[in-house]
Amino acid sequence: MSFLSQLFARRSSAPVARDRLQILLAHERAHGGPGAEGQSELIAKLREEILDVIARHVPIDRDKVQIKLDRGAAVSTLEIDIEVPELKKKPVLSEAAKPDAAKPADDAKSSAADKTEAAKEA
Amino acid sequence: MGKVLVVTSGKGGVGKTTSTASLGAALAQENQKVVVVDFDVGLRNLDLVMGAERRVVFDLINVVQGDAKLAQALIRDKRVETLSILPASQTRDKDALTADGVARVIAELRETFDWIVCDSPAGIERGAQLAMHHADEAVVVTNPEVSSVRDSDRIIGLLDSTTAKAKAGEKINKHLLLTRYDAARAARGEMLRVEDVLEILSIPLIGIIPESEEVLRASNLGAPVTLNNPDSAPARAYFDAVRRLRGETVDMNVPTDRKGLFGKLFKWRAA
Numbered sequence: 001m002s003f004l005s006q007l008f009a010r011r012s013s014a015p016v017a018r019d020r021l022q023i024l025l026a027h028e029r030a031h032g033g034p035g036a037e038g039q040s041e042l043i044a045k046l047r048e049e050i051l052d053v054i055a056r057h058v059p060i061d062r063d064k065v066q067i068k069l070d071r072g073a074a075v076s077t078l079e080i081d082i083e084v085p086e087l088k089k090k091p092v093l094s095e096a097a098k099p100d101a102a103k104p105a106d107d108a109k110s111s112a113a114d115k116t117e118a119a120k121e122a
Numbered sequence: 123m124g125k126v127l128v129v130t131s132g133k134g135g136v137g138k139t140t141s142t143a144s145l146g147a148a149l150a151q152e153n154q155k156v157v158v159v160d161f162d163v164g165l166r167n168l169d170l171v172m173g174a175e176r177r178v179v180f181d182l183i184n185v186v187q188g189d190a191k192l193a194q195a196l197i198r199d200k201r202v203e204t205l206s207i208l209p210a211s212q213t214r215d216k217d218a219l220t221a222d223g224v225a226r227v228i229a230e231l232r233e234t235f236d237w238i239v240c241d242s243p244a245g246i247e248r249g250a251q252l253a254m255h256h257a258d259e260a261v262v263v264t265n266p267e268v269s270s271v272r273d274s275d276r277i278i279g280l281l282d283s284t285t286a287k288a289k290a291g292e293k294i295n296k297h298l299l300l301t302r303y304d305a306a307r308a309a310r311g312e313m314l315r316v317e318d319v320l321e322i323l324s325i326p327l328i329g330i331i332p333e334s335e336e337v338l339r340a341s342n343l344g345a346p347v348t349l350n351n352p353d354s355a356p357a358r359a360y361f362d363a364v365r366r367l368r369g370e371t372v373d374m375n376v377p378t379d380r381k382g383l384f385g386k387l388f389k390w391r392a393a
Contacts, residue, residue, distance in 0.1 A: 012311030012312075013311065013312060014308065014311045014312060014313055014314050014315065014318065015311065017267075017268050017314050017318075018314060018318040018321075018322065020268065021268055021271055021272065021322050022322060024272065025272065025275050025322060028272075028275065028276070029275070029279070
């Protein structure tokens with residue numbers, strides 16, 4: 001990249017601001033807005049129901065659950081990372097395994113990631 | 123019957139109080155009977171920006187609670203005869219404002235004034251909702267900056283859902299006032315452009331107030347910028363906004379203080 005184009009790229013922060021706002025507000029208008037905490041309620045509900053399903057089959061520690069949300073323009077991903085202890089006999093439980101998920105791999109623990117497409121924009 | 127205009131924004135520090143004072147004064151300078159009402163209970167500042175801080179005896183809450191008559195609490199501006207201010211309380215709790223009391227005061231003000239300009243507190247809580255509740259028109263003050271635009275979007279949602287007009291199935295007239303705008307920085311891609319903000323918020327533009335030293339100078343002196351320096355760029359922008367508010371068609375531009383060729387260049391770029 002030439003010096004000039006580098007300079008130009010660094011200066012044009014306004015288009016980035018515009019794009020970020022458009023994505024954010026599209027979501028807030030659809031889910032949040034006055035009098036409705038729709039989005040966070042939906043996530044709380046999804047988390048509880050998914051955890052319930054898993055808890056039916058394996059004991060899980062509810063404190064060891066990580067939830068990430070990534071809101072994109074067209075598709076949002078909800079990532080729920082659950083530590084499942086004592087899973088040696090039933091190794092495959094989740095559809096998407098995440099080998100490099102945060103914590104060092106441990107014999108007694110394996111983690112299951114559950115990706116859910118939460119919201120689609122019109 | 124006077125019109126109720128709320129000046130609101132969600133985010134703090136974007137220029138609500140400055141704009142309330144300037145729009146109110148500019149309307150009064152055009153011979154409209156105007157009262158500016160401070161709804162920021164506990165953190166009143168409109169009196170200070172208007173230069174009336176030493177003349178406050180009674181306030182909005184005294185009137186709402188019946189401890190003072192409206193006429194006793196209204197402060198007449200010394201520079202413009204048709205301009206009055208109704209200050210907020212500095213000491214009382216914001217819960218002292220009741221919906222019924224506010225409704226009564228607004229109804230009474232409508233009988234005497236052409237314009238009731240309400241300075242909303244920041245936030246989206248009760249105080250802000252009371253300030254906008256009776257509004258016929260709303261000026262949403264926004265800086266070309268991401269957090270301000272997001273909060274304005276939120277406020278626009280509230281204007282369309284919680285106000286008296288919205289509940290009666292009517293539409294409230296919303297106007298965007300873009301403040302602290304720097305046309306040169308926007309042209310260089312360093313600041314959201316007017317078109318960007320308009321596209322995102324999609325409410326009509328009532329004016330663009332340029333970033334200017336004159337605004338701070340005026341508030342230092344306790345005078346709305348339209349009174350302190352009527353020929354300055356921000357004052358001209360406020361006068362234009364007020365004419366649009368009154369239904370006149372005025373070409374939209376960003377007034378500038380820069381003189382000579384340099385100034386002309388910026389004017390051209392902003393257009």
